[in-house]
Each structure stands twice: as C-alpha cells, then as structure tokens.
Amino acid sequence: MKTAVAVLVLAAVFDAAVGNTGVTFTNNAYLDENMNVFLQWRRDESTVTMQLEVQTRGMVAIGFSPNGNMPASDIFAGYVGDDGQPYFHDYYAEAQEHPVYDGDSNQNYFDVLATENDTHTIVCFTRNIVMCNSDDRTIINGTNRVIWAYHADDPTSPRSLLYHGATNRGSRSLHILYPRTEPALPADVQTLELLNQNYTVPNTSDTTYLCRGYKVPDLGGKRHLIRWEPVIQPGNEGAVHHVVVYSCGVEPDPDTHDGGEYTCYSNMPGEWYHCSITLLAWAIGGSSFDMPENAGISVGDTNDPRFLMVETHYDNPELRSDIVDSSGLRLYLTATLRENEVGNLQVGADVSQYHKIPPGSASHTTVAHCYSECLQQGMEDISAPALNVFAVFGHAHLAGRKVNIRHVRGASELQELFRDDNYDFNYQETISLDEQRQLLPGDSILMECTYDTTDRNGVTYGGLKTEDEMCIAWILYYPKMELAKCESWPMSYWYLYSLSATATEFSVAENDFVATAPANVAGLTADQILASDITWTDELRADFQRAETQAQRFERCVNKNNDLVHGNGTRPVPPVIEFPWVAADECAGADAVTASMVANMLLVALGFVLITVM
Ligand SMILES: *[C@@H]1O[C@H](CO)[C@@H](O)[C@H](O)[C@H]1NC(C)=O
Ligand SMILES: *[C@@H]1O[C@H](CO)[C@@H](O)[C@H](O)[C@H]1NC(C)=O
Numbered sequence: 112m113k114t115a116v117a118v119l120v121l122a123a124v125f126d127a128a129v130g131n132t133g134v135t136f137t138n139n140a141y142l143d144e145n146m147n148v149f150l151q152w153r154r155d156e157s158t159v160t161m162q163l164e165v166q167t168r169g170m171v172a173i174g175f176s177p178n179g180n181m182p183a184s185d186i187f188a189g190y191v192g193d194d195g196q197p198y199f200h201d202y203y204a205e206a207q208e209h210p211v212y213d214g215d216s217n218q219n220y221f222d223v224l225a226t227e228n229d230t231h232t233i234v235c236f237t238r239n240i241v242m243c244n245s246d247d248r249t250i251i252n253g254t255n256r257v258i259w260a261y262h263a264d265d266p267t268s269p270r271s272l273l274y275h276g277a278t279n280r281g282s283r284s285l286h287i288l289y290p291r292t293e294p295a296l297p298a299d300v301q302t303l304e305l306l307n308q309n310y311t312v313p314n315t316s317d318t319t320y321l322c323r324g325y326k327v328p329d330l331g332g333k334r335h336l337i338r339w340e341p342v343i344q345p346g347n348e349g350a351v352h353h354v355v356v357y358s359c360g361v362e363p364d365p366d367t368h369d370g371g372e373y374t375c376y377s378n379m380p381g382e383w384y385h386c387s388i389t390l391l392a393w394a395i396g397g398s399s400f401d402m403p404e405n406a407g408i409s410v411g412d413t414n415d416p417r418f419l420m421v422e423t424h425y426d427n428p429e430l431r432s433d434i435v436d437s438s439g440l441r442l443y444l445t446a447t448l449r450e451n452e453v454g455n456l457q458v459g460a461d462v463s464q465y466h467k468i469p470p471g472s473a474s475h476t477t478v479a480h481c482y483s484e485c486l487q488q489g490m491e492d493i494s495a496p497a498l499n500v501f502a503v504f505g506h507a508h509l510a511g512r513k514v515n516i517r518h519v520r521g522a523s524e525l526q527e528l529f530r531d532d533n534y535d536f537n538y539q540e541t542i543s544l545d546e547q548r549q550l551l552p553g554d555s556i557l558m559e560c561t562y563d564t565t566d567r568n569g570v571t572y573g574g575l576k577t578e579d580e581m582c583i584a585w586i587l588y589y590p591k592m593e594l595a596k597c598e599s600w601p602m603s604y605w606y607l608y609s610l611s612a613t614a615t616e617f618s619v620a621e622n623d624f625v626a627t628a629p630a631n632v633a634g635l636t637a638d639q640i641l642a643s644d645i646t647w648t649d650e651l652r653a654d655f656q657r658a659e660t661q662a663q664r665f666e667r668c669v670n671k672n673n674d675l676v677h678g679n680g681t682r683p684v685p686p687v688i689e690f691p692w693v694a695a696d697e698c699a700g701a702d703a704v705t706a707s708m709v710a711n712m713l714l715v716a717l718g719f720v721l722i723t724v725m
C-alpha cells in the first residue's frame with residue numbers, strides 16, 4: 112500500500128522509571144546471559160506488546176528470525192537521539208548485513224514508546240501476531256527465534272544503523288504466545304520445592320545439563336498438584352535456561368538417590384535412565400503453569416512417584432566460573448482434591464532401534480500413529496466419553512526441526528493439537544493449549560517429527576542420548592486412563608526389502624525381522640545390514656521415508672506396567688487421511704489488516720508526538 116502522505120513511526124517519550132506504559136506484562140526473559148537485554152511482553156487477542164530494556168544509551172534492536180540468524184528476519188531498531196526524540200523503525204534483513212529499512216508504508220510496529228535514562232534505553236511497542244507481508248514474520252505458536260543487538264552509540268540516521276560487533280548481539284528461543292490464567296489458590300495449598308543447591312556451573316562447556324534426584328517427601332497423603340512456577344536465583348536469570356521434571360518407569364531407591372547430582376546422560380547412574388517420563392517442564396520466558404480448575408496431578412498417593420529426576424539446562428557461553436545456582440521449580444499442592452485426575456499419555460515412536468532415520472537427509476519425517484482402537488479402549492476402560500487435552504510437551508533431540516501432533520477423527524483431520532515448525536532441543540517446555548481439545552472414541556493421534564541429518568554419516572536411531580533421536584509427546588489430559596503409552600513404528604521387513612533382501616521372516620531370537628534370501632544377507636536384521644558399509648542414495652532415503660506411511664506397524668498400547676491395553680501389538684498399515692486439515696489463510700483479508708493498523712496508528716498519533724522522519 113503506497114501512500115503519498117508518509118505514515119511513519121509514532122513515538123513518544125514515556126516515563127519508564129515508573130514503568131508508566133499502562134501495560135501489565137505477563138512474561139519476561141533476559142535475552143543474554145549477562146542480563147543487559149531484558150524483554151517483557153504480554154499477548155492479547157491478535158497482538159503482542161513488548162518492552163525491551165537494554166543497558167546502552169545507543170542503538171537497540173530486536174528481531175524475529177526464522178532460525179536465529181539475521182537473513183529473513185523482521186527487525187525493529189532505533190535509538191533515542193541527542194535531541195531527546197526517539198527514532199524507531201521497521202526493517203527486514205536480506206543477509207548478514209545492515210537491515211533494509213522497510214518502506215514507510217510498511218511499518219508494522221505501532222504504539223511505540225521510547226526513552227532513555229543514564230544507563231538504559233527502554234522501548235515499548237505493539238505488533239500483530241500474524242503478519243501478512245513478506246518482509247514481516249508471524250509470531251508462531253511454537254518456538255520463535257528472537258534476535259537482539261545493541262551499540263553504545265546512536266547512529267547518525269535510521270538508515271545507517273551501527274554495526275553491533277561480535278558480542279553485542281545474540282538470539283534466544285522463546286515461546287511468546289502463552290495463554291495465561293492465574294486462578295486463585297485454595298487455602299490449604301502446600302508447596303514442594305525442587306531446587307538445586309549451590310551448584311557451580313562448569314566453566315568448561317557453554318551448555319550444561321545437570322540432573323538432580325529428589326525423594327518425594329511424605330506429604331501426609333494424596334495431594335493434587337495444581338500449579339508449578341520457576342524459582343530462579345536472582346542474578347542467574349540469564350543462565351538458567353530450562354528445567355524438566357521426570358518421573359521414572361522403574362524407580363531408583365529414593366533414599367539412596369535423594370540429592371544425587373550428575374551430568375545428565377553422561378555420568379549419571381544407570382537406574383536414572385528409567386527416569387524418562389516428562390512430567391513438567393519450564394523454559395526461559397515461561398512463568399507459572401496452572402492445571403485446569405477441575406483437575407490436578409496426583410502426588411503422594413501409594414502409586415505416585417516417590418522419586419523425581421530434575422534436569423536443569425544452564426547456558427554459559429562465556430565459560431564463566433562464578434555461576435553458582437540454587438534455582439528450580441516450586442510445586443503447589445492441595446489436599447482439597449479436584450474432580451479429575453490428570454493423565455500423561457505418551458504418544459510417538461518407540462525409543463529404540465526400531466526408530467530409524469537415514470543419514471544425509473535435509474528433511475526426513477518420522478510418523479508415529481496412536482491408533483484409534485488403542486485410544487478408544489483406554490477410554491472405555493474408565494468409561495470416559497471423552498478426554499480433555501489441555502497441554503502438550505513435544506520432544507525430539509538435536510536433529511529435530513519440526514514437531515507436529517495431528518488429530519484425526521474418522522476420515523477427516525481436525526486442527527493439530529500442537530505444531531512447532533521451529534523446534535529447538537535446547538528450549539523445551541510444557542505448552543498450554545489456547546483452548547482445551549476433546550479426544551473422542553474413534554479419534555487417533557498422529558505424531559510427526561522432521562529431522563535434518565545432512566551432517567550425519569550413519570543411521571540415527573531412537574535412544575536416550577542427545578545424539579540419538581526421539582519423536583515423543585506427552586499429552587496432559589483428564590480424566591486419567593490406565594493407558595500410558597500409545598506408540599507405533601514400521602515393521603522392519605520394509606527396511607530389509609529396501610536393503611536388497613528378497614525374502615524375510617520374523618526371528619524370535621533377534622526379536623526382529625531377518626532376511627532369508629539372498630545368501631549374502633540371509634540371517635541378518637536390517638540394523639546388522641545398516642551397520643555395514645552401505646551406500647546411501649536418495650532412492651534409499653526416499654524408501655525409508657515411504658516406510659513411515661506405507662509399512663505395516665508394531666504397536667505399543669500399554670499401561671504403566673507395560674501390560675497390553677489393547678490388541679496384540681501388531682497393526683495394519685494406517686489408513687490414509689482422506690481430508691487433511693487445511694489451516695485457514697489468516698492473510699486472506701490482509702488489506703483490511705493493514706488498513707486497521709494504519710487507523711490504529713493515526714488514532715495513537717492524536718495522543719502522542721508524531722515524528723516524521725526523512
Ligand atoms: C534506568 O532504566 C533501567 C531499566 O528500566 C532501570 O533498571 C534503572 O534503574 C534506571 N536508572 C535510573 C537512574 O532510573
Ligand atoms: C495458534 O494455535 C491456535 C489454536 O491452537 C490457532 O487458533 C492459531 O491460529 C494459531 N496461531 C498462529 C499464529 O499460528
């Protein structure tokens with residue numbers, strides 16, 4: 112939209128010392144480990160309002176990036192000039208270079224307020240969540256990569272921003288679109304803190320995963336966990352990156368292991384590897400998490416976990432030696448039990464060699480079905496007419512790029528339960544859904560994880576180590592079923608045929624299929640053939656991809672003791688979804704969006720100083 116009258120950035124000086132923006136922020140995060148760049152925000156229906164406070168009197172910038180790098184980023188940058196006036200503009204980056212000033216008719220940041228004091232520049236703006244312009248980026252439901260930069264000096268003009276140099280810049284993964292409610296707590300609430308104890312973060316690695324064991328104390332009987340919140344040691348807000356609480360399939364002895372402290376998946380005791388059921392997870396930028404008002408997670412009852420493993424991820428890019436930390440999570444429990452028990456259903460691919468990802472693939476998608484018969488049996492066993500899903504935690508490892516949890520009803524697909532097109536292993540969190548979703552008898556769940564293995568030479572298998580992979584989601588819902596896992600994976604005879612076998616059979620000894628012909632592969636499993644020096648072609652990779660959708664499957668439809676809930680563990684090829692979900696085009700009315708934004712800007716102009724640049 113070209114206008115003769117340039118509608119430019121609106122800015123007004125506000126008194127940040129008293130935080131007088133009239134906005135109540137719900138979330139905040141330091142974007143850097145040294146705590147120079149502080150971001151606060153709140154999400155409204157279709158907009159996000161952000162306030163950025165940077166320890167500089169020069170230029171500041173924040174951007175929305177596809178991957179943490181500058182190219183294709185949507186950037187908001189500016190400064191408070193020597194004349195005391197703020198100059199802030201919308202830019203986009205075409206490359207790792209000075210961003211392009213986005214045309215005057217295309218300023219997508221509105222209600223801009225800015226000021227500086229002796230030490231800080233503070234800027235507040237509102238932007239739309241959905242952007243319908245190729246130079247601007249939509250804030251997505253999944254992981255957003257936010258980039259930031261600053262400089263000690265003001266540039267001479269908005270068209271010549273100053274280079275931030277190698278250190279005054281960075282990127283942070285953030286979940287921005289949190290739905291937030293903070294219901295009042297009951298009077299009998301009791302807290303349980305899972306905190307680290309003066310842990311010295313190693314100065315030898317930029318990323319440390321600390322695993323600490325906790326014995327669940329005697330709580331005086333069954334309680335419902337209804338809220339958790341982060342407890343971050345003041346001063347360490349920039350370094351404590353995420354915290355995940357796991358319960359264990361087979362529990363280590365709680366007394367022996369209470370207070371144990373190890374580097375996760377490196378020097379930790381073998382028994383701790385059973386602690387892989389994600390119960391709760393917080394990540395930087397997140398605040399508290401509340402259960403629905405009619406449901407709680409059972410804690411302290413006879414069959415509830417008596418031992419928890421808490422994983423804390425620390426960021427220490429400058430390899431500092433002085434980070435000593437006692438952060439963690441605080442759980443809120445009540446003896447006033449709620450109507451519903453929360454269940455934690457694991458869906459996805461089996462964490463084993465059965466999960467195979469070919470090397471050298473820019474985009475391989477693992478597909479894992481939770482079959483409708485399994486889910487339906489789980490509901491029938493507790494006579495539940497429906498399940499109410501309110502949060503999810505999707506999980507892959509280092510090669511994971513996308514995580515998608517699809518929801519199928521009959522021949523049609525409904526809107527996905529959750530989708531993250533920008534998955535970041537180093538940023539994991541339980542995500543509340545915008546609205547609760549119902550799973551009905553006959554529904555099925557399809558989990559998809561997309562991986563990039565271009566830098567790998569051999570097959571990547573499912574496993575617990577970060578260089579292994581996972582494609583798993585934990586779905587928080589109520590009422591709780593006995594069903595604990597609903598997983599499936601392709602039968603490996605498919606891979607054997609891809610790898611030149613002409614006949615196969617199931618071998619009980621190998622607990623896997625083996626080739627029976629031709630002679631050079633007879634007796635071998637797919638994994639044994641894959642361990643030899645095979646040549647990976649695009650054709651072979653494509654065939655591994657086809658296995659995900661076309662092979663007959665094994666199923667794990669079990670309760671927490673691994674007893675079958677339904678079937679015998681084998682399933683046919685899953686049905687093709689006749690009517691896949693098609694998201695509505697949120698930009699179909701893009702002109703109207705632009706017009707209303709301009710109107711908004713004009714209205715604001717009446718109340719604030721209008722600065723015309725150029
Ligand atoms: C300047 O602003 C920063 C960020 O809001 C604040 O922390 C600091 O206290 C302010 N300094 C003065 C002198 O008001
Ligand atoms: C986020 O998810 C909700 C529903 O779960 C959907 O209505 C909304 O359009 C999504 N927002 C974006 C920006 O994709």
Ligand SMILES: *[C@@H]1O[C@H](CO)[C@@H](O)[C@H](O)[C@H]1NC(C)=O
Pocket residue numbers: 307308309437
């Ligand atoms: C950590 O160390 C400080 C200072 O030595 C001490 O006051 C504090 O109690 C310790 N905290 C924990 C959780 O051990």
Ligand SMILES: *[C@@H]1O[C@H](CO)[C@@H](O)[C@H](O)[C@H]1NC(C)=O
Pocket residue numbers: 311314432
């Ligand atoms: C790193 O930490 C170790 C042990 O805490 C300490 O002895 C050493 O001096 C530190 N190294 C540096 C470069 O600060």
Ligand SMILES: *[C@@H]1O[C@H](CO)[C@@H](O)[C@H](O)[C@H]1NC(C)=O
Pocket residue numbers: 678679680681682
């Ligand atoms: C397992 O159940 C399926 C039906 O779901 C059936 O076709 C198959 O023969 C059964 N397999 C065994 C080994 O019982």
